[in-house]
Amino acid sequence: MLPTVNDLTFQAATVNGSGSQSANMVLTRAIFSLGIPVAPKNVFPSNIEGLPTWYQLRVTTQGYQARKGDPDVLVALNPATWRQDLEQVRPGAAVIHQHLYSTADARTDVDYFPVPFTKLAKTEIQNDTLRKQLTNLIYVGVVAGLLEVPFEAIQEGIRRTFPTKPGAWQANEDAARIGFKYWHENFSAHERRHVLRPLTGLTDSQILLEGNQAAALGCIMGGCTVAAWYPITPSSSVCENLAAYADRYRLDKATGERRIAIVQAEDELAALGMAIGAGWAGARAMTSTSGPGISLMAEFSGLAYYAEIPVVIFDIQRIGPSTGLPTRTSQGDLAFIYTLSHGDTKHLVLLPGTVAECYEFAQTAFDLADRFQTPVFVLSDLDLGMNLWMSPQLQYPERPFDRGKVLTKDDLDRLEGEWGRYQDVDGDAVTYRTLPGTEHARAAYFTRGSGHDELARYTESPEAYAANMDRLARKLETARAAMPAPVVETADSAQIGVIAFGSTDAAVVEAREDLREQGLEFSYLRVRALPLSPSLVDFVAAHERIYVIEQNRDGQLYDLIRLELPSQLVGRLRSIRHYDGRPVTAESLSRPLLELEAVPV
Amino acid sequence: MLPTVNDLTFQAATVNGSGSQSANMVLTRAIFSLGIPVAPKNVFPSNIEGLPTWYQLRVTTQGYQARKGDPDVLVALNPATWRQDLEQVRPGAAVIHQHLYSTADARTDVDYFPVPFTKLAKTEIQNDTLRKQLTNLIYVGVVAGLLEVPFEAIQEGIRRTFPTKPGAWQANEDAARIGFKYWHENFSAHERRHVLRPLTGLTDSQILLEGNQAAALGCIMGGCTVAAWYPITPSSSVCENLAAYADRYRLDKATGERRIAIVQAEDELAALGMAIGAGWAGARAMTSTSGPGISLMAEFSGLAYYAEIPVVIFDIQRIGPSTGLPTRTSQGDLAFIYTLSHGDTKHLVLLPGTVAECYEFAQTAFDLADRFQTPVFVLSDLDLGMNLWMSPQLQYPERPFDRGKVLTKDDLDRLEGEWGRYQDVDGDAVTYRTLPGTEHARAAYFTRGSGHDELARYTESPEAYAANMDRLARKLETARAAMPAPVVETADSAQIGVIAFGSTDAAVVEAREDLREQGLEFSYLRVRALPLSPSLVDFVAAHERIYVIEQNRDGQLYDLIRLELPSQLVGRLRSIRHYDGRPVTAESLSRPLLELEAVPV
Amino acid sequence: MAAPALNHIGLARDSYKGVASTLCAGCGHNSITNHVIKALYELGVEPHLLAKMSGIGCSSKTPAYFVERAHGFNGVHGRMPSLTTGAQLANRKLIMLGVSGDGDTASIGLGQFMHMIRRNVDCTYIVEDNGTYGLTKGQFSATADVGSVQKKGTVNAFLPIDPCAVALTLGCSFVARSFSGDGKQLVPLLKAALAHRGTAVLDVISPCVTFNDHDGSTKSYAYIKDHEEELQDVSFIPYFEEIEVDYEPGTTTDVRLHDGSHLRLHKLAQDHDPSDRLGAIRLLEEGRSRGQLVTGLVYLDETMEDFATREHLPERPLHSLGEAELRPSREEFDALMGSLA
């Protein structure tokens, strides 16, 4: 049998804190440098050292980015999960393992490649301090041997993984070569089932980056000048990346002056409070957090909604409720965020589905926040935020910032000071504000979370209250039209449609091609914002059955859509939910979809 | 024209902090003591002294408890609102006012009764320190004169208002008599349009009490032993009343021992944390709060849901978003509370619609919390909680506490220690717990808000996570059947139905009779809990059009119901919303209902 | 009618007025409002540069009652410090003036209060301290003294959280205590706090006439008058006025503030060096154990860098920075993309 080319799933099962992460990066960068599309997924514990961790690397010529269930190649370096890891590989898989792990009574439908990693490391690696770390590079070499990856690619992978540490290149290369050599000396005669071959044209102007990194860069390009955050997985890397970019792009090396303030707050309440204070004073301000942090931000979110203060809030979702599984992915905050805070509060929510959108929507978020003077939530998740994704290069923004309706001193002069903070002069329910510090005797107004009239004066008048609430509702409608429209891909003959959002996209794209091959076509609409686009109704109307696919237990998007549909269309909707904390696979969508299709409505 | 008997709305417009509240109580108790049904509403500012406040007292033989728009009798003692107050009375109203207020260019369709209150107080009231306070009693006397309330009733009203201060009776009586006398000397010749006449049979075994007082008594009868709270209007009086009842019923006078701990916490996070800690340790524990406090309780609510800890949370709703109008009523927290906290969290919610239910549901809440080991929210509101309502006497509970599935030392002996905290042995998704302090070597388990298996051990297993989440969803279904069923009153011929909840009840009951008189019958279903009862579907199915009536902007119950209905019934629903902070009136329901009925679906 | 007196930026006292107070007549907070107006007027603060910040409570309403011509922000309960921190970072030019209550600061807001101090955010933070929750009708707050009696008779069992002591423990750069009834002391302290660059905490005892001014309360007018111990005679000489020497040497400490103004402290009964933090802690502790309320400037450190300085922020407001200053160039961007390929 000929080996399959450029189509496999690799998995490394290791122990966290053992330094396998950089080895996995080397392998990933090596393969990518051959022009082969990659899709890495990191499954790690909520722990610092000693617990199981898995790294999955998918290689497909289609460039699929979704997780795949069962690996074709396994590197097993964790005795605690050895048997369980072995259970999960496909029949025919190549299993590279510590040679001491027993294969007695183990599966017989796979190929075993025992490697004495510890012994090799002890005898062949000279550097005592780095030995533990470098041991992992040995398996990179073995895998390169197995998959016929040229060693030059591994060298390239090393250089790209440690671009700023050329001093470390040689040691890593040497370690990788130990494994590469071991393969060739012991297993080269073995028949290969999978190989990798350089490709051209598939990864041109593609890059590899994490969603949180993209979001951070989006904040830089979007003109963010104040960020306040509190560490929490999986959102920490948004502000950590932001700080790194700020060091590069916002620091005046001559004067030491910084054109951004990034504050590690004492908790999430303070983080959002600082961002709101900054937004009120005119800065483009943001915070980023995850699950528990979102819960703690409820009160302040309501204040910003009601007092109409621009602020951007990133929620990199992890699995809840409560602390839940802090290192597992989810789309479980959607509904909660949409109406975050008591009373009739409703927010603008952006739903990036790709890393490019993490970048783009970060910028959009600041524009929308300024334009609608309200909190804008950007909902990403652990999968999108913390995994590397292959993406087209990001685009330099062509447009200037949209700072919204801000009255300057000159404007006020022109108006002779006649203005009202909450007066709807343009009929779009969006009103004008001034920034503190505006040098005009009538610039000031008073901001409060309690009842206020059009001139921002305190009032308990029932009429003023209701009128203001009605305007806020209308403002949401104005905003609805300004939110990123859904991405729709219709299939001419399709009777069924699929609606999804966020990182589920990758699996839907793949499932769509899989099912098309099986003769089942569906149209696809990807929601990119709340409030929902009116065009959703047309999509539903154009299809007989609609599957809403999402990564939470309660079908939150499914519910939100049902509430927006004319009643006669509601019955077309069906819900598919995936919520075990692992990124969704194409198969876990297409299987229930096929099952449900078999059942009459 | 003969005067109407026992059918009027009285309104006193005063300034807060001026002591009018006790005068209003005297009048209310006086009328009630005549066997005449009363319905008081207090509209007060978020302020301590000097701002407008209104007291409305409705008298009907039907015993209607809803607010009514325009008064028949006005006492105007606030110069700041004089003109506005005057605008609002009905044609033909009796307007008792400070004689200095100008009536020039004022309405001519009302009767003016100018009274020199300040002068009377100065000359006739001897007590210098109490003069300001007692001035208000003067208008009580005037009103008694106007409405032909016998002075003995006023005396009775005084005694009932100050039951523990007999020393104050005479001074109050004297002050009231000044007004009574003034009426008779100056206005007795005037033709009366409204009079009050003693009644029998209508108020037998009726009492007057506030919802928060009833809730506090419910907590006492429900066996609450730990309460932690943070002051906030309009919920403070729940725990303040609880403390007063505790002094009476939970204090061992001999030893000083208290059979309840009531803690004023440093904020709402701590308040709920204490209640959860106590619930975990086996106490029946509660907290109570309003709007902003609910937002602050989001994180801890999710913990209690996911770790399955019984706790009772009262939300006495006020109008939001944010600080909103702290002294105005609302039903705006419903949807937010149902899914309070990030991730797929879902709670049990009780919706008392009467003060008797505030009492009853407080007890039910503790039973449900223990039985389902989960937070139970009791949603009342400012109108229900802080106004006096006429109610049938409360019932002494007949049943013992339902403490749910708690394994004792003996149980564990019997089981030989074989048990799992999150094991669904009974098939109802409700599992067994032990209390800390249980003297058995296998009693202990570890409680956490992070992933756990059936034995309460830490796990990140996707399967264990999903299985647990599924069980929690099933537990909600078990609970659904145990929640208080809706109260349904069907009208045989009715094509339309009305659904409401909470304090809206009073207005619906009245609107129903009003519309019946106008020839429009409707059936009425009052929702009393979330998750919604399945019987709701039958109700909707049995009527052509359903009006969901609620006191919030976004139609929160309307949305929740639509999500529970089979799609073919969704189209039957229409939404009527009232959200200006004032308790809803019958008229403000029947008017839009009639309008909507005139429009074809 | 004589023309109103103008301050050194040409504004009359009226320019510093706010809307009418809705607090109770006689409330200490109203007096503080007047002292604040006086201090701002005499200091000649530009109204448009003032940012009035507050939480929730009777005290937190007061920013509406002074300088209507300044922006104000009445946020949520206990979280004014974070709003203030963010606004200060966004625009260093703003003169941040926070007003809070004892409940707002020492109960729900304790954490934010302390972390703001730790960062030395440039702001004046007034605690209008009445030992009670005025707006929610008279419950004890965390600054209520042990043994203080509530109107209904309940006795407070817990030691108070003293905002000044807490601030000192954290090394707050400006700590003072005063009394709403003592404008002579409070006004110069307010001016100094405003001139100081860093967090200036002013704990001002401010009786609540409605709920905490009775016998048995340790925050009543009568009690404070009987128990106040003034540390110093405080006077403030703004940078735009000349310094006159009017005290005998040795009796007076003169502190130069960031903007060149001077704070002059003429010692009274006790000899306290306001640059001695440990001494300041002892002073408060000993005062407390004597049952006395020590007022005046407790501690001052003019050397500590404020937060925005430490963060190296530009002097210009951050909102005035445009695309060119905030976005990397196309070349830098392309280089970045290249490194990700």
Add this chain to the structure above:
Amino acid sequence: MAAPALNHIGLARDSYKGVASTLCAGCGHNSITNHVIKALYELGVEPHLLAKMSGIGCSSKTPAYFVERAHGFNGVHGRMPSLTTGAQLANRKLIMLGVSGDGDTASIGLGQFMHMIRRNVDCTYIVEDNGTYGLTKGQFSATADVGSVQKKGTVNAFLPIDPCAVALTLGCSFVARSFSGDGKQLVPLLKAALAHRGTAVLDVISPCVTFNDHDGSTKSYAYIKDHEEELQDVSFIPYFEEIEVDYEPGTTTDVRLHDGSHLRLHKLAQDHDPSDRLGAIRLLEEGRSRGQLVTGLVYLDETMEDFATREHLPERPLHSLGEAELRPSREEFDALMGSLA
């Protein structure tokens, strides 16, 4: 094989073990876990009466690693004090042992920490203090010293919040500091804390080997070893053992704890009276300015009533009270209804 040694309630040391730790090898928190086990075992604490409480963080995971036979509650970040307070009120018999981190206590949890102390809730509160957020990978926490260097090189610019100093300011009834590596000192302090009735705060420096054990860190093993100043030789004599006199008079302070146990403090370099609160504050301040870490028993007040006592709660757990004890009688109820008619 010899039978394992049993403590005075007949349990072997193994009865105090928990599940295997998943912390990093060498983490200070693991040492503390062992000291806790030793203290509980030697003290003969009934496992079923122990309630292990914690927040979120590496430190907060440790309650799972000792006394599996005790109930434990790993709550949410920074809010362990409120859970502990509630549980203590619900059942005064429980021996509350809280474990927290410096982030959990001094950053997000500062307010709750302080209010728990103010109430003097009967519990032992261990801060496993590494100056960093271990679980989120090494950011500075609020106890990080000014000038301490992060692994990546960032220098901390802010003054630390010292849990002991904060506790002292509030009049905490038991304040001690120790070091994870010093079981000889920590174990008797732990026993004393457990025997004490009231809030006992133990700030235990506990190096994070993965993120904060490098040069430049002031919370590394090396740094602490170089800078620790032990106040006393501490020994604990449980109530069930006889007191032997083994020190010369004058060199030793003996404190009787609530349960009749004794804490014996043999003074070393410095002469510190642990009942002197002001002296304790000075001690910490001076240690800090010398750059030294003072460890040992800092302050103890055995006279203060704990919260449950102040609240006059019964000795029995509240959940054991039944309808008859919690509901008023029918007669009382009817009387109440009558008064509302």
